[in-house]
Amino acid sequence: MVKEVQLRVNLVEERQSSILERKAAKQLGVDLSEITAVKVLRKSIDARKKQTIFNYKVAVYINESLPTAPNYVFEYKDVSSAREIHIIGFGPAGMYAALRCIELGYKPVVLERGKNVQDRRRDLRAINQFHDVNEDSNYCFGEGGAGTYSDGKLYTRSLKRGDVRRIFENLVYHGATEQILIDAHPHIGTNKLPKIIENIRETILKYGGEIHFESRVTDFVIKNNKIHAIHLQNGSEMTVNCVILATGHSSRDIYQLLHKKDILLKAKSFAMGVRVEHPQEIIDQIQYSCEGVRDELLPAAAYSLVHQVNNRGVYSFCMCPGGFIVPAATANGEVVVNGMSPSRRNNKFANSGIVVEINVDKDLPKYEKYGVLKGLQYQKDLEVLAFNAGGRSQVAPAQRLTDFVEGRLSNSLNETSYQPGLNSSPLHSILPKLIGGSLRKGFAAFGKKMHGYYTAEANIIGVESRTSSPVNIPRKENLEHPQIQGLFPCGEGGGYAGGIISAAMDGERCAEAAITLL
Incomplete structure (x- = not known):
C-alpha cells in the first residue's frame, strides 16, 4: 500500500535520521517497521515565522517495495529523411x-x-x-x-x-x-x-x-x-x-x-528598472530571522516583492540568491544588466531586478512616431543612457540604495559581483521620472516590508531592461x-x-x- 501525506519538519528535526519515516508512521497510525520506504515528491521551505519549517509531500510505502528509479523515456524517431x-x-x-x-x-x-x-x-x-x-x-x-x-x-x-x-x-x-x-x-x-x-x-x-x-x-x-x-x-x-x-x-x-x-x-507593455545587489547575509538574516550566518541546512534566501505606486506595479524580477550580476547588452553602445546564479548559489551577494510596469499605450507619448516599435526604442534609449552614465563602456552606472531613494550622489560604492565594474552616477535624476520616481517609492516600501532591506550596504545598478519583449x-x-x-x-x-x-x-x-x- 502507498499513502501520500504532508509532513512538517523543523530545523532540529531535519538533522535527525529517519525523521520522515517516523513522522509518517505517527501520522498514518502504523508501526515504523511497516514502512519500507518514503519517497519525497515535493519539498518547500516556510520561513514566514521565526521557526523555519520544511514542508514535505511524500509517498509512504507500507509493506511494499519502492519501485526502481523511473526511466524517463522519450520516443524520438529517425527524422533524417523526414519533412x-x-x-x-x-x-x-x-x-x-x-x-x-x-x-x-x-x-x-x-x-x-x-x-x-x-x-x-x-x-x-x-x-x-x-x-x-x-x-x-x-x-x-x-x-x-x-x-x-x-x-x-x-x-x-x-x-x-x-x-x-x-x-x-x-x-x-x-x-x-x-x-x-x-x-x-x-x-x-x-x-x-x-x-x-x-x-x-x-x-x-x-x-x-x-x-x-x-x-x-x-x-x-x-x-x-x-x-x-x-x-x-x-x-x-x-x-x-x-x-x-x-x-x-x-x-x-x-x-x-x-x-x-x-x-x-503589436506594441506590448513591459517593465524596466534596475538591479539591486545586497550582501546575501543580509537577505538571509531578514528571511530566516537569524543572526550572523544562516543554518547550513538552509539555501541562500530569496525574496519576492511587489508594491503599487500610483496604480503602477513595482516588483522584483528574476531574483538570484547567491548570484552574480552580468552584462547582458546585445550591441556595443548600450549597457544592460541581468542576474545569474551557480547551482549551489554560494556567491556572497544576492541580486534581483526591481522593475516598473511600462504601459505602452499611456506612458510613451513622445515615442508615438515609432509606431509599434515605440517600446523597443524607449528600451534602447535607456540602455544608451546607461552606457553614457557608466563611462561609455560596459561599466554600469550605480548608486547606493539609500542615496538613490534620498536623491544624492554616492561618494563611494559597495563591493559588487559585476565584473566590468561600476561608476557612481545620480540614477535618481538620470532615470525617467516614471521609472526613477516609482522605484524610489517602491524601495522605501520594500524596506518596511523587509526590515533591513533598505540599507546603504546595497547598490542599485542600471539598467534592467530586458525583462520581456516590448513587441508582440x-x-x-x-x-x-x-x-x-x-x-x-x-x-x-x-x-x-x-x-x-x-x-x-x-x-x-x-x-x-x-x-x-x-
Missing part, C-alpha cells in the same frame, strides 16, 4: 520545438545566430574583461538562448499551457538532477545548464535534425502571404515549408525586419501568424512566454501546430 520544419532560434522555445518535431516524426532545421555553448564562453569573457560585445554571441544570443548563462530558474505559473512535468522530465533525461522534480522553486544553475544544453543538441543531431550555428536570418521571402524561403547573413537562401520563429526577446533586428515588410506587429508578434488560435501562412511566432520573442519553462511549453505547442500544415 523539414525550420526553427529560428535555439533557446528554450527553439530547443523544445526541435525535440517535439523529432518525437512527431519531422526533421527540425535549427538556425541560431550565435555560437555553441563552448565557443560562446570566449565572447562572454570578452564582454566582462574587455567590454567588447559580439552582437551575435553574448549573454542573450547563442546556444540555449538567454537561459543558458542565467540562474536556470524553472518555476512557472503557466500551468495551463502544457505539461510542465513533461518539460522537467525532459531536462532530467538530458542530465538535470531529479531534485528539480521535487523542489517547489527549482533551479539548475548557470554552471550546469551548458552541459544539459549540449546533451539536447546531441539528441537532435543523433536523430537526424540539423543545427546551424552562426546563421543569422536576415530576410524572409513571402509570396501570396505565405513564407517560402529565408535568407541568411552569409548570402545563402533556404526554401522552407513553415517557420517557427523563436528568436527571444532581444532580437530587435527581427522585429525591425517584420515591421519593414509590413508584417503585423500576433498569432491565431492555431498559433500561426494571422497574416503570413507558415509563420509561427513562439516563446518570449513572440510575447508568449516569460521564462525557461513557459518558453519550452510554447515551443512544443508551436511544433505540434506547425506539423498540421505539412
Whole structure:
C-alpha cells in the first residue's frame, strides 16, 4: 500500500535520521517497521515565522517495495529523411520545438545566430574583461538562448499551457538532477545548464535534425502571404515549408525586419528598472530571522516583492540568491544588466531586478512616431543612457540604495559581483521620472516590508531592461501568424512566454501546430 501525506519538519528535526519515516508512521497510525520506504515528491521551505519549517509531500510505502528509479523515456524517431520544419532560434522555445518535431516524426532545421555553448564562453569573457560585445554571441544570443548563462530558474505559473512535468522530465533525461522534480522553486544553475544544453543538441543531431550555428536570418521571402524561403547573413537562401520563429526577446533586428515588410506587429507593455545587489547575509538574516550566518541546512534566501505606486506595479524580477550580476547588452553602445546564479548559489551577494510596469499605450507619448516599435526604442534609449552614465563602456552606472531613494550622489560604492565594474552616477535624476520616481517609492516600501532591506550596504545598478519583449508578434488560435501562412511566432520573442519553462511549453505547442500544415 502507498499513502501520500504532508509532513512538517523543523530545523532540529531535519538533522535527525529517519525523521520522515517516523513522522509518517505517527501520522498514518502504523508501526515504523511497516514502512519500507518514503519517497519525497515535493519539498518547500516556510520561513514566514521565526521557526523555519520544511514542508514535505511524500509517498509512504507500507509493506511494499519502492519501485526502481523511473526511466524517463522519450520516443524520438529517425527524422533524417523526414519533412523539414525550420526553427529560428535555439533557446528554450527553439530547443523544445526541435525535440517535439523529432518525437512527431519531422526533421527540425535549427538556425541560431550565435555560437555553441563552448565557443560562446570566449565572447562572454570578452564582454566582462574587455567590454567588447559580439552582437551575435553574448549573454542573450547563442546556444540555449538567454537561459543558458542565467540562474536556470524553472518555476512557472503557466500551468495551463502544457505539461510542465513533461518539460522537467525532459531536462532530467538530458542530465538535470531529479531534485528539480521535487523542489517547489527549482533551479539548475548557470554552471550546469551548458552541459544539459549540449546533451539536447546531441539528441537532435543523433536523430537526424540539423543545427546551424552562426546563421543569422536576415530576410524572409513571402509570396501570396505565405513564407517560402529565408535568407541568411552569409548570402545563402533556404526554401522552407513553415517557420517557427523563436528568436527571444532581444532580437530587435527581427522585429525591425517584420515591421519593414509590413508584417503585423503589436506594441506590448513591459517593465524596466534596475538591479539591486545586497550582501546575501543580509537577505538571509531578514528571511530566516537569524543572526550572523544562516543554518547550513538552509539555501541562500530569496525574496519576492511587489508594491503599487500610483496604480503602477513595482516588483522584483528574476531574483538570484547567491548570484552574480552580468552584462547582458546585445550591441556595443548600450549597457544592460541581468542576474545569474551557480547551482549551489554560494556567491556572497544576492541580486534581483526591481522593475516598473511600462504601459505602452499611456506612458510613451513622445515615442508615438515609432509606431509599434515605440517600446523597443524607449528600451534602447535607456540602455544608451546607461552606457553614457557608466563611462561609455560596459561599466554600469550605480548608486547606493539609500542615496538613490534620498536623491544624492554616492561618494563611494559597495563591493559588487559585476565584473566590468561600476561608476557612481545620480540614477535618481538620470532615470525617467516614471521609472526613477516609482522605484524610489517602491524601495522605501520594500524596506518596511523587509526590515533591513533598505540599507546603504546595497547598490542599485542600471539598467534592467530586458525583462520581456516590448513587441508582440500576433498569432491565431492555431498559433500561426494571422497574416503570413507558415509563420509561427513562439516563446518570449513572440510575447508568449516569460521564462525557461513557459518558453519550452510554447515551443512544443508551436511544433505540434506547425506539423498540421505539412
